[in-house]
Amino acid sequence: MKNLKKTDPQIYELVKQEEKRQHDVLEMIPSENYASEAVVETLGTVLTNKYSEGFPKKRYYQGNSVIDSVEILAAERAKKLFGVPYVNVQALSGSPANSAIYFALLKNGDKLMGMELASGGHISHGHPIGLTGRLFKIAHYKLGKDSLLDYDEIERDG
Structure with missing residues (x-):
C-alpha cells in the first residue's frame, strides 16, 4: 500500500484504522466475515479491472483468457472440496x-x-x-x- 500512502495519506490512514478494527473485533455478521490476507491481496490485483460477464470461454467481452483460467481453477477446487460435479463460483454478493x-x-x-x-x-x-x-x-x-x-x-x- 505504499502507493496509496503516498498518493492519499488520509485514505491510507483510514484503511489502517479499519485493518486494526477488524483485527481487534470478532465480527458475527456473516456478510462481514473477514477475507484472508491472500484473498485481500488478490482483490488488490489487476484481476479486478476485468469485466467478465458470462461463463468461461463464452464471455461477452474480449480478453478474458486469464480470468477464464482463474474461474476454472476456482471451480475445480470447489468441486473437489465439496465432492460435487458442478459449481458456480461467480456470485459476488x-x-x-x-x-x-x-x-x-x-x-x-x-x-x-x-x-x-x-x-x-x-x-x-x-x-x-x-x-x-x-x-x-x-x-x-x-x-x-x-x-x-x-x-x-x-x-x-x-
Missing part, C-alpha cells in the same frame, strides 16, 4: 449467493429459517418484502437479550 442456495435446495412453499433483521439478518433471509419472503414459508429466529441464540426457540419454531 450475498443476495445472489443466498438465492442460488435456496433455489438449489428448496421448492416453493418449503420452510426457510432465517435470522430476523433486528438481530443481524438480511432481507434475503425471508423478509416479507424480499423474494424469499414471498416464495417460502418463513420462520425467523433472533438473538436473546444475552446476544445468544435460543436453541429451544429455534427447534420449536423450525
Whole structure:
C-alpha cells in the first residue's frame, strides 16, 4: 500500500484504522466475515479491472483468457472440496449467493429459517418484502437479550 500512502495519506490512514478494527473485533455478521490476507491481496490485483460477464470461454467481452483460467481453477477446487460435479463460483454478493442456495435446495412453499433483521439478518433471509419472503414459508429466529441464540426457540419454531 505504499502507493496509496503516498498518493492519499488520509485514505491510507483510514484503511489502517479499519485493518486494526477488524483485527481487534470478532465480527458475527456473516456478510462481514473477514477475507484472508491472500484473498485481500488478490482483490488488490489487476484481476479486478476485468469485466467478465458470462461463463468461461463464452464471455461477452474480449480478453478474458486469464480470468477464464482463474474461474476454472476456482471451480475445480470447489468441486473437489465439496465432492460435487458442478459449481458456480461467480456470485459476488450475498443476495445472489443466498438465492442460488435456496433455489438449489428448496421448492416453493418449503420452510426457510432465517435470522430476523433486528438481530443481524438480511432481507434475503425471508423478509416479507424480499423474494424469499414471498416464495417460502418463513420462520425467523433472533438473538436473546444475552446476544445468544435460543436453541429451544429455534427447534420449536423450525
